[in-house]
Amino acid sequence: MDWAEKYRPRHLREMIGNREALRQMSDWAARWTTDSPPLILYGKPGIGKTSSAWALANDMNWEVVELNASDQRTKAVIERVAGGSASTGSLTGALRKLVILDEADNIQGTADRGGARAIVDVIRQARQPLILIANDLYGVDSAIRNLCTKVQFKALPAKSLVPRLKEICTLEERTCSIQAINDIAEQAGGDVRSAVTMLYASAIGKDTVGEDDVSISAKDSRASIFDLVAATLGYRQVPSLLDMSMSVDETPDTILQWLEGNLGVSPDRKKTAKAYAALSRADIYLGYTFRNQYYTLWRYATSVMLFGVHDVMKGRPSGYAKIMPPSRWRQMSGAKKQKNLRERLLTDLGTSMHMSSSSVRSLYFCPVSLLARESPEKFARKYSLDPESLDILINDPVTAKSIVKSIEDERKQIEKELKKRQKEEETKAKKARASKKEKKPEAQEAASIESLTAGDRAEPVKEVETKDPAEKDKKSSQSTLFSF
Structure with missing residues (x-):
C-alpha cells in the first residue's frame, strides 16, 4: 500500500503545520449552523487541504460526500450529487454530511457548463456543511468565492517534514540516514504528499535508505x-x-x-x-x-x-514580485461571462414565452428590457434573476444589486420565520405528548378506583353450590343390585 495513503492523517491533531488554518476549520465546524458560509481551502497541491477536510469530518463524526476533478461537472450532476447531499440528512446515523468539492478552481470548459452557477445555488440552499478546495483562489469563480470563508494553507518548511518522515521510517522498520531524510524534505518543496511518496520510492526493496537512494528517486519538481x-x-x-x-x-x-x-x-x-x-x-x-x-x-x-x-x-534586486495573469485574459473572461449571462437570460425568457432564444433576441429583447425597467423587482422575482442578469435588462448595476439583495433578504426572513414556526410546532407537539403521557396513568388510576367503588356498591352474588368432581366420580362408581 502506498505510504502516502497508509499514513494519511485521520484526525486534525495528526496534521503537520498550518495550525491557524486547522483552528479556523475546527471553530467553523463546532459553531456550524445552516446560516454558516462554506469554507474554501486554498494553497499549493500536497500540503494537506483534502486530508484536513476528511480529518475534520472524522473528528466531527460526519459522513463525507466528495466530488473531484474526475467528475463530470455539469450543472445537473452538481445539483444531483452535491445539492442533494447538502440539503438532505444522513442514512448512516452520522450527525451531518460534509460535502467536499475538490478542485473548485477547475470548473471550466464545456464539461462544466453551468457548474459555477450550480455551486452558487448549492451554497445558498445547503443545509449541510460544505467545503471547497482549490489550488488557486483566484481561479475560483468570483460569485462562488464571495460566498465562502477563505482559509489559506501554506507550504511547509523542510524542518516540519523531517519528524514525520522519521516516524514513518520507524513504523515501517526501515533505517534512513539523516542526510537522506533531509534531502527528501528539501526536494519536496513543502509538499507533504510528495515527501512521503519519495521516501516510499526510495525504500522499496531496501532495509536501509541512504543519500544515493534518494537521488535516484528525486521528485519530479514542477515550477509554477x-x-x-x-x-x-x-x-x-x-x-x-x-x-x-x-x-x-x-x-x-x-x-x-x-x-x-x-x-x-x-x-x-x-x-x-x-x-x-x-x-x-x-x-x-x-x-x-x-x-x-x-x-x-x-x-x-x-x-x-x-x-x-x-x-x-537582470540586475534588479531580488524580492517579492506581483505577478499577475495577462490583462487580456481577464478582459476575455469578462466578455465571455457577459455573453454566457446574456445567453442564459435569453434561454430563460424564451422558455417562459414559449419561443426560441434567437426569437427573443431579435424580436422581443428590447420590449422586454423596457418592461423590466418599469418594474425590475417583478422581473427579478418571476425569473429568479441574479444581479448580473437583471443588470443586462435594466442597465443599472447598483439598482439591480439592491433589488436582488432585498429579495434575498426577504427570502431569508421568510425562511427564519418558517423555521421558528416549525420549532414552535415541534415544541407544542412535544409538550402535548408529555402531557398525554402524564394524564394516562392518572386516568388508569381513576378508572381502577371507580371500578373498585362500583364493586363495593354492587349486591353480593349468591354462591352456587358446586360439587366436588371426586365425590361425583365416587358416587357414580357405587355398586348396584345389578353389579357383580
Whole structure:
C-alpha cells in the first residue's frame, strides 16, 4: 500500500503545520449552523487541504460526500450529487454530511457548463456543511468565492517534514540516514504528499535508505508559471531558466503572454522596449511553428523570449514580485461571462414565452428590457434573476444589486420565520405528548378506583353450590343390585 495513503492523517491533531488554518476549520465546524458560509481551502497541491477536510469530518463524526476533478461537472450532476447531499440528512446515523468539492478552481470548459452557477445555488440552499478546495483562489469563480470563508494553507518548511518522515521510517522498520531524510524534505518543496511518496520510492526493496537512494528517486519538481516569470524578470535567481521552463506545465505561446502581460511593471521604458522586441522575435518563431506544424522551433522561441527578456531585466534586486495573469485574459473572461449571462437570460425568457432564444433576441429583447425597467423587482422575482442578469435588462448595476439583495433578504426572513414556526410546532407537539403521557396513568388510576367503588356498591352474588368432581366420580362408581 502506498505510504502516502497508509499514513494519511485521520484526525486534525495528526496534521503537520498550518495550525491557524486547522483552528479556523475546527471553530467553523463546532459553531456550524445552516446560516454558516462554506469554507474554501486554498494553497499549493500536497500540503494537506483534502486530508484536513476528511480529518475534520472524522473528528466531527460526519459522513463525507466528495466530488473531484474526475467528475463530470455539469450543472445537473452538481445539483444531483452535491445539492442533494447538502440539503438532505444522513442514512448512516452520522450527525451531518460534509460535502467536499475538490478542485473548485477547475470548473471550466464545456464539461462544466453551468457548474459555477450550480455551486452558487448549492451554497445558498445547503443545509449541510460544505467545503471547497482549490489550488488557486483566484481561479475560483468570483460569485462562488464571495460566498465562502477563505482559509489559506501554506507550504511547509523542510524542518516540519523531517519528524514525520522519521516516524514513518520507524513504523515501517526501515533505517534512513539523516542526510537522506533531509534531502527528501528539501526536494519536496513543502509538499507533504510528495515527501512521503519519495521516501516510499526510495525504500522499496531496501532495509536501509541512504543519500544515493534518494537521488535516484528525486521528485519530479514542477515550477509554477509565477516562478518562471519572476525569474525571467530578474526577481529571482535560478540556475537555469531553460530547465525551469521545461518544468512549467505551459506551452511557449502561453509563457509569452505571461511575460508580455507583466513587462509593464518595469519603470524603465527603454528596457521595456528591448524586452518587447525580444518577445516579438520569439513570436515570429511561434508563427512559423503553428503555420508549418514544425514544433522543433518551440525551443528557439522559448530561448529567445526567456534570455532576451532576462538579459534586459537582470540586475534588479531580488524580492517579492506581483505577478499577475495577462490583462487580456481577464478582459476575455469578462466578455465571455457577459455573453454566457446574456445567453442564459435569453434561454430563460424564451422558455417562459414559449419561443426560441434567437426569437427573443431579435424580436422581443428590447420590449422586454423596457418592461423590466418599469418594474425590475417583478422581473427579478418571476425569473429568479441574479444581479448580473437583471443588470443586462435594466442597465443599472447598483439598482439591480439592491433589488436582488432585498429579495434575498426577504427570502431569508421568510425562511427564519418558517423555521421558528416549525420549532414552535415541534415544541407544542412535544409538550402535548408529555402531557398525554402524564394524564394516562392518572386516568388508569381513576378508572381502577371507580371500578373498585362500583364493586363495593354492587349486591353480593349468591354462591352456587358446586360439587366436588371426586365425590361425583365416587358416587357414580357405587355398586348396584345389578353389579357383580
